[in-house]
Amino acid sequence: MKKIQNISRRSFVKSIGLASGGLILACNTSVFSDKEKEIKNLINFNPNLFVQLNSDGSLILVASRSEMGNGVRTSLSSVIADEMEADWSKVSIQQATGDKKYGDQNTDGSRSIRYLFDTMRQMGATAKAMLITAAAQTWNVSEEECKAENHFIVHSSGKKLGFGELVEVAKTLEVPTDVQLKDSKNYKYIGKSLKSIDVDDYVSGNAIFGLDKRLPNMKFAAVARCPVTFGTVKTFDKTETLKIKGVLDVIEIPRIERPFGALGGIAVVATNTWAAFKGRDALKIEWDFGNNKDYDSENYMNQITKNVHKQGKVAKTVGNINNAFKKGAKIIESTFQLPHLSHAPMEVPNAVAWVQGETCEVWAPTQNPQSARDEIVAYLGVPEENVTINVTLLGGGFGRKSKSDFVVEAAIISKAINAPAQVVWSREDDIKHGYYHTVSAQYMKASIDKNGKVTGWLHRFALPSITSTFSPGVDYAAGFEISSASNIPFNIDNVKIEVGKAPAHVRIGWLRSVINIPHGFSINVFADELAVAVNKDPLEFRLDLIGEDRIVNPDENIPFKTQRLKNVLQLAAKNANWGKDLPEGHAQGLAVHYSFNSYVASVVEVSVIDGKLKVLQVHTVIDCGLVVNKNTVIAQMEGSAIFGMSLAFYGKITAKDGAIEQGNYHDYKMIRMHEAPKINVEIVESTENPTGVGEPGVPVIAPAIVNAIYKATGKRYYNLPLSNYGLV
């Protein structure tokens, strides 16, 4: 051992370039520097950016994506461990800092497994191949006689060496460029249910979220921001604030005109969060409310509804819709209105930053550490390598925490006070200054011929685009906000998709499931309405409407197959015993939707008794291709059902005189335990490429509920939330 300890670790770390799927994982030095203390007496083997094997056999795997309840730290690492034939009990996870060398780290769009599955497999397979070579060299046998098994390399004769024992030799080897990946039938962790690697910390209170980060001499800060989006400070008076015990300083925060720049305002710095909040409340600020001061979401809804009741810009046209409508035996028309939503993750936005001269270190619950880094680089004007973004655990994200306005605020404050600063958003800040899910009006019109076949389908919608956050002034939906309407999986000859004008007056951002919320809602509710119009069972009607097996989007890379869509719908119906006898006031409703390349159907059972709605049971089926961690997929579907219910029951952000009217969980309500249904989840067994999981379970829930309510009561609700109607 003496000899080993004398060897400088760095001298062994190789310069490695490994190409995989266009991502170059170049690594000149170990990425594990902050683990150095623990492992300084060990030698270690870093075949790539994601793997460090130590001579005691402990294995550190790097998670490049953010953990926010998505289980990604566990699932990505388990893919490496599986290919490597590692013993899971020897694995610990190191969270990557924000750095382009890891490729895209933005944890949204339900992409982590979709994009990184093959890369992670290669990381593990490379390490394994090198350990096999190391063993073969040590024993002076051929590699073919050696295989990896549960953290050992085993020779055909039965002799074996532990992974840790091979580190010294392995690290001297060239990194192979083409390695053999495992046959899927030999997966050991992939496809099973692994417990979250963080579960102990979550239940013991030891998990460190952004809000829990503490540094010596750290100050706490709260920021007063203009109630109207993009309004600015005219004058302010801090006299009363400075009298509050614990308040240290008051600082003006500039507005940074970048998509994820600081909104600007007045920051109160204090010795604790409470004093910062109190000091903030005591500020007297005169605002210049700016251009959005007249935003009134009720008037706005009327305006965009008008815009969908007249011809819009054509986004897609197939056949001749006018002919179809002229000839139709029946014409059905409906208008849908859905309000803004706020992400409202349980952990409010917050960040710790410590600016020291030309460098800055951040600890933040960010879904996108590279973008946070970009914001700080732009603000401080320092080189990228001077800015380190440490990613803490996230107490929920849902898209809010990929926008780093809150991170740059911390850096601005830290720089001003020359000490580490934690900026804490109150819940009111979170709800009043978000990047809101779009508000939408949708108009749908269909023609049905005398045989009950749907012959024409017009879908026209107006909603402020996410693009407006990046290019102010954009006032029509962008392509990615159209495809979930235009890739309609129905066998209809004449289809027209149109978009109406909808300028933005608040910051619009993506929220879990994004555009699939409004489109999944209108399409599923309208299809149910058409079934009723032709007097057919909604399940049978829908399967007919989807029609024969085909690919809906032949021009796109990943095929959208109607067979998989029908399959999830049929399975959900079977699991729910669709059509079963139910007590008075009870009914079932269904919805099916394709998003993030996954197929999801839900059948819900509701009761509406004395005008009050209850959701009793949800049966969800997902086909997301090959599954890495079953437990995570089931959990995500359970969570999606609740998330979908929250928006269906209560989700509504409104604005008056430019200011958001809601402020906390009492007026922006969430589903609670007594309202939660039983949720049953089935995952379709599949060997297709893995597809999205975090988001596709949400869009089906609200329409399935609305369809079930119709069945129970004969009343069709076109607008959300259902609290508007006194149902909940």
Added chain:
Amino acid sequence: MITLQINGKSYAIDVEPDMPLLWAIRDVVGLTGTKYSCGIGVCGSCKVLLDNSPVQSCMIPVSAAEGKSIITVEGTSKNLQLLQDSWMELNVPQCGFCQPGQLIAATALLDKNPNPTDEEIDEAMIGNICRCGTYQRIKNAINRTVNLNKQS
């Protein structure tokens, strides 16, 4: 100076008497398991046991907690540890942020009522939001704990 008894330890702190207990625990004492989420008593993330009763620590001035026993998620109590076990066994947490508050609420329930019905569980947990939607697993984990308690 105010003295707090948290998880069996004494902490003498110099804070304003109207500071909510939550912030005294998190920012002054430095125990961060107790969470802030709403600050107005409606989400349950900040729950602690105050003389064995579950309270929203964001609503209690620190002065009102003086001389009382405070148990946080980092503390020990028979039911708390049993529930933590069940939470792990059934993989309850998603993001985990609400779970300290959920565990405290469940501990208080089982301390008073060792054999709750599903309705009684709902009632005891109504003050705790989980934005990730782990309610079904929370309920299952409480029931698992109840069953293990019965067997032992």
